[in-house]
Amino acid sequence: xxxxxxxxxxxxxxxxxxxxxxxxxxxxxxxxxxxxxxxxxxxxxxxxxxxxxxxxxxxxxxxxxxxxxxxxxxxxxxxxxxxxxxxxxxxxxxxxxxxxxxxxxxxxxxxxxxxxxxxxxxxxxxxxxxxxxxxxxxxxxxxxxxxxxxxxxxxxxxxxxxxxxxxxxxxxxxxxxxxxxxxxxxxxxxxxxxxxxxxxxxxxxxxx
Numbered sequence: 001x002x003x004x005x006x007x008x009x010x011x012x013x014x015x016x017x018x019x020x021x022x023x024x025x026x027x028x029x030x031x032x033x034x035x036x037x038x039x040x041x042x043x044x045x046x047x048x049x050x051x052x053x054x055x056x057x058x059x060x061x062x063x064x065x066x067x068x069x070x071x072x073x074x075x076x077x078x079x080x081x082x083x084x085x086x087x088x089x090x091x092x093x094x095x096x097x098x099x100x101x102x103x104x105x106x107x108x109x110x111x112x113x114x115x116x117x118x119x120x121x122x123x124x125x126x127x128x129x130x131x132x133x134x135x136x137x138x139x140x141x142x143x144x145x146x147x148x149x150x151x152x153x154x155x156x157x158x159x160x161x162x163x164x165x166x167x168x169x170x171x172x173x174x175x176x177x178x179x180x181x182x183x184x185x186x187x188x189x190x191x192x193x194x195x196x197x198x199x200x201x202x203x204x205x206x207x208x
Contacts, residue, residue, distance in 0.1 A: 012043075013041065013042070013043040013115070014043070014094070014095040014096055014115060014119075015043050015044070015045060015093065015094035015095055015096075016041065016043065016044045016045075016094045016095070016096045016097070016098055016111055016114075016115060017044070017045050017047060017088075017091075017092035017093060017094030017096070017097050017098070018036055018044055018045070018046045018047065018097075018098045018099075018100055018111070019047050019049070019085055019088035019089065019092065019097060019098070019099050019100070020032070020033070020036070020046060020047065020048045020049065020088075020100050020101075020102060021049050021051055021081050021084040021085055021088070021101070021102065022048060022049065022050045022051060022053060022057050022061065022102045023050075023051040023052065023053050023057070023078070023081070023084075023102070024053050024054060024055045024057060025053070025055075025057050025102035025103060026053075026055040026056045026057045026060060028102060028103045028105075029057055029060045029061070029102055030060055030064075031105050032100065032101075032102050032103065032104055032105050033046070033048070033060075033061070033064045034064075034105075035104075035105035035106045035107075035108075036100060036106065037064070037068055037070070037071075038108055039106070039108060039109075039110065039111045039112065040108050040109050040111075040112050041109075041111040041112035041115060044070055044094075044111065045070055045071075045072060045092075045093060045094060046068075046070055046071045046072070047072045047074070047088045047091050047092060048061050048064075048065075048071060048072070048073050048074070049074045049076060049084045049085075049087060049088050050073070050074065050075045050076065051076060051078050051079065051080070051081065051084045052076065052077050052078030052079075057102075058075055061073050072091060074087070074091070085099065096114070096115060096118060098111060098114065104130075110128070113128070114126045114128060121173050123173070127167075127168055127169060128167075129165055129166060129167035129168075130165070130166055130167075131163050131164065131165050131166075132163070132164045132165075132166065133161050133162075133163055134161055134162040134163075134164065135161050136159040136160060136161055136162070168183070169182050169183070170182075
């Protein structure tokens with residue numbers, strides 16, 4: 001925890017509480033947790049909430065907790081992802097809160113970029129684009145092609161995964177009203193934000 005960046009120790013940085021709900025995620029969990037703990041931004045607390053998983057997710061979480069004191073691990077009865085995130089919010093002690101899903105993994109500088117954007121623009125909310133990684137052969141056309149190649153005895157060439165980038169809003173700094181208008185262009189995002197505002201005060205938003 002004494003690593004330095006740009007002359008500041010980690011403890012000089014605002015604490016970020018990263019909330020990670022977990023349910024039957026044993027196949028992806030190690031990659032997810034590892035990517036969080038390997039952030040270049042070191043002043044984090046990782047709140048892992050095992051939501052009654054029936055697979056081996058909990059032992060994976062316990063193994064990481066034994067190695068890193070920044071982890072807070074909660075093992076609870078299943079109540080759904082929204083209730084689990086709300087419990088994480090109650091436990092969070094950071095100046096900032098970041099949400100990660102258990103099948104995600106994040107770039108090493110991801111948290112640092114979010115904090116720098118929030119600090120630079122005095123923003124209450126930072127929204128970043130995300131990338132969807134689609135394994136080769138996962139789409140219907142690829143599956144048809146692979147089956148055809150097998151039937152013809154053609155040797156298939158290994159293909160890299162497809163990466164698609166998605167974002168909610170154009171990059172920029174928004175006040176509350178503009179933010180709401182932009183979200184209404186995408187109804188699913190708008191209704192999600194309405195649900196969030198039941199628990200959070202009105203705020204402007206910034207996205208990298």
